Amino acid sequence: MQTDTRLQTSNYATKPVTKAPAWHGLVAWDMLLNGMTTGLFLVAALSELVAPDRFAAVAQAAYPVALILLLVDLLCLVLDLGDPLRFHHMLRVFKPSAPMSLGTWCLTIYSLPLTVAAAISPFSEQSVALEWVRRLAVVIGLLPALGSAVYKGVLLSTNSQPGWKDARWLGGYLTNSALLLGCAEMLVLSLLMNDANAVTILRPALGLLLVLNLVALCLLGFDLRATLSRIYSRWEVFGLSAVSLGAGLLVPVCLLLVSGSSLFMLAAVMFVLLGSLFIRFVITALPHASA
Amino acid sequence: MASREMELTGFPQTSDPPRGPLSALLGRLIDPFRRGVPPEPRPPTGFFTDTTVCIGCKACEVACKAWNELAADGLHWSGNSYDHTGTLSASSWRHVKFIEQFPADHAPSHPVPQDPTPSGTGFSLDALLNETKEGRWLMMSDVCKHCVTAPCQQACPTGAIIHTEFNNVFIQPDICNGCSSCVAACPFGVITRSSVDGHSHKCTLCYDRQRDGLVPACAKACPTQSIQFGPIDELREQARRRVADLHKRGVTHAYLYGDTPSKSYSELHSFYLLVDHPSVYGLPENPFNPWLHMQGDYVRALVGGLTAIAALLAVLLLLGN
Numbered sequence: 195m196q197t198d199t200r201l202q203t204s205n206y207a208t209k210p211v212t213k214a215p216a217w218h219g220l221v222a223w224d225m226l227l228n229g230m231t232t233g234l235f236l237v238a239a240l241s242e243l244v245a246p247d248r249f250a251a252v253a254q255a256a257y258p259v260a261l262i263l264l265l266v267d268l269l270c271l272v273l274d275l276g277d278p279l280r281f282h283h284m285l286r287v288f289k290p291s292a293p294m295s296l297g298t299w300c301l302t303i304y305s306l307p308l309t310v311a312a313a314i315s316p317f318s319e320q321s322v323a324l325e326w327v328r329r330l331a332v333v334i335g336l337l338p339a340l341g342s343a344v345y346k347g348v349l350l351s352t353n354s355q356p357g358w359k360d361a362r363w364l365g366g367y368l369t370n371s372a373l374l375l376g377c378a379e380m381l382v383l384s385l386l387m388n389d390a391n392a393v394t395i396l397r398p399a400l401g402l403l404l405v406l407n408l409v410a411l412c413l414l415g416f417d418l419r420a421t422l423s424r425i426y427s428r429w430e431v432f433g434l435s436a437v438s439l440g441a442g443l444l445v446p447v448c449l450l451l452v453s454g455s456s457l458f459m460l461a462a463v464m465f466v467l468l469g470s471l472f473i474r475f476v477i478t479a480l481p482h483a484s485a
Numbered sequence: 486m487a488s489r490e491m492e493l494t495g496f497p498q499t500s501d502p503p504r505g506p507l508s509a510l511l512g513r514l515i516d517p518f519r520r521g522v523p524p525e526p527r528p529p530t531g532f533f534t535d536t537t538v539c540i541g542c543k544a545c546e547v548a549c550k551a552w553n554e555l556a557a558d559g560l561h562w563s564g565n566s567y568d569h570t571g572t573l574s575a576s577s578w579r580h581v582k583f584i585e586q587f588p589a590d591h592a593p594s595h596p597v598p599q600d601p602t603p604s605g606t607g608f609s610l611d612a613l614l615n616e617t618k619e620g621r622w623l624m625m626s627d628v629c630k631h632c633v634t635a636p637c638q639q640a641c642p643t644g645a646i647i648h649t650e651f652n653n654v655f656i657q658p659d660i661c662n663g664c665s666s667c668v669a670a671c672p673f674g675v676i677t678r679s680s681v682d683g684h685s686h687k688c689t690l691c692y693d694r695q696r697d698g699l700v701p702a703c704a705k706a707c708p709t710q711s712i713q714f715g716p717i718d719e720l721r722e723q724a725r726r727r728v729a730d731l732h733k734r735g736v737t738h739a740y741l742y743g744d745t746p747s748k749s750y751s752e753l754h755s756f757y758l759l760v761d762h763p764s765v766y767g768l769p770e771n772p773f774n775p776w777l778h779m780q781g782d783y784v785r786a787l788v789g790g791l792t793a794i795a796a797l798l799a800v801l802l803l804l805g806n
Binding site: 274276277281287 | 514640644664665671683684776782788792793796800
């Protein structure tokens with residue numbers, strides 16, 4: 195069974211079979227905010243649990259920030275629905291086979307201990323009982339926070355859209371990136387609070403996480419190379435790679451290595467945030483660019 | 486309508502339903518969580534579309550729109566043969582595709598008569614009947630494939646997409662919240678989110694008609710029986726006999742698409758008889774269920790996260806104490 199090459203056929207064969215979902219800028223922002231809130235919580239919680247003397251103060255400031263980021267993220271998720279007033283239908287069923295269902299439940303469960311931790315943090319020093327409740331909330335929140343970070347990439351990679359369907363390491367990259375973002379945020383909070391002890395540890399930690407994230411991004415880029423070269427020109431792919439790898443990861447590494455001044459560290463964090471947002475916009479646009 | 490009214494008299498109303506904004510709000514919040522009793526499974530049904538007898542009349546499109554009260558899409562000249570529907574959408578659950586396969590230069594193989602009247606020279610019925618067939622038309626009525634293992638159903642986080650008692654894929658319109666996961670998951674590009682109500686829509690395989698023992702509107706309207714409806718096992722047997730018959734007649738390219746499962750995809754409850762590559766008809770050559778990757782993707786996502794956590798802990802333990 196072969197198509198006769200002498201014959202001109204109508205153009206269904208040249209059109210993409212799949213339909214791109216109406217996921218645009220809000221989804222890119224959601225991916226960033228999801229990483230920022232879960233990453234900040236995880237890094238704050240782990241830092242506080244491992245080295246409470248050095249990180250307790252910064253961590254207590256981090257939880258309310260993580261809660262605000264989560265609320266903005268949830269707003270993005272709700273607004274992105276076709277019928278936002280039906281957002282609660284997400285909780286009708288628990289369906290682990292659907293990453294969006296698993297993610298919704300993880301985010302919902304994560305929001306509870308995060309709210310408790312954020313609400314108690316300002317008052318925890320006044321009572322030992324409150325402090326224990328706060329710590330318990332932090333420990334309980336660890337697993338759902340990790341789940342909330344993990345599901346996002348799998349949600350995009352387990353579908354039929356060009357680019358996303360080939361991105362086996364998208365989940366790996368986004369989860370890794372969440373920790374990177376969380377560390378960057380913790381560093382900013384430490385700088386703002388003039389907590390030199392925390393800064394001393396978070397600066398090398400951020401450098402190490404940047405290197406790991408570079409590896410994850412390279413794995414993702416390897417997955418996406420065929421799709422990118424099909425929809426973009428060689429120079430466009432070069433530009434995307436330069437901005438993603440260079441501005442988003444290499445420049446911050448250099449800034450962290452060059453100087454330990456606050457200005458350089460803040461600039462490094464700014465590059466990390468902008469680079470992460472850029473990469474998420476590129477990922478979100480893949481099915482639309484393929485159409 | 487009259488019979489329906491007679492049925493309703495058998496259920497006398499004992500009290501007025503609650504009214505007001507508070508009841509409306511509570512209803513909106515609580516009703517989606519209520520569960521009915523699932524109906525008993527019935528023999529699976531489906532469509533068999535024999536594209537070799539499709540004449541592109543679009544009666545199926547019209548019947549579908551009429552029965553399901555789908556809005557008209559307007560008339561847009563697509564420049565793609567007679568296909569002005571363009572694609573399956575939230576308001577077009579059937580889409581007749583037209584594939585013209587003719588020589589690229591469109592040059593006629595016989596001289597054009599100077600005098601086009603029947604009495605003119607070089608023009609005769611015999612000449613017309615004996616002219617070389619250099620091209621062909623392929624036509625196909627596309628629809629939801631009602632996959633046995635449906636990625637859209639697997640992706641749906643609200644439970645709006647279900648398999649009915651006839652094992653057809655059905656979107657519950659009162660549950661869907663328009664998250665578009667199903668749109669992203671469908672490898673055939675069937676489901677679309679409506680810009681009017683924000684919910685996803687597609688062919689229901691006329692669930693309402695089936696429950697009343699009726700044939701789906703498109704199959705009922707098809708004048709050539711290109712669209713056949715029935716128990717899926719019977720349809721498969723019928724389709725295989727048809728393929729064998731076509732092979733005997735010299736149509737050796739005829740084959741069935743989606744009647745059996747492949748390594749990467751389940752069988753379809755709406756399957757096709759085709760005579761060219763699936764891509765020519767706008768179908769994926771090798772459909773792939775994205776859920777086959779899910780387990781590995783979760784593992785890689787965890788590896789990415791746990792590696793970062795391990796690195797962070799290492800720094801914290803080395804420098805923190």
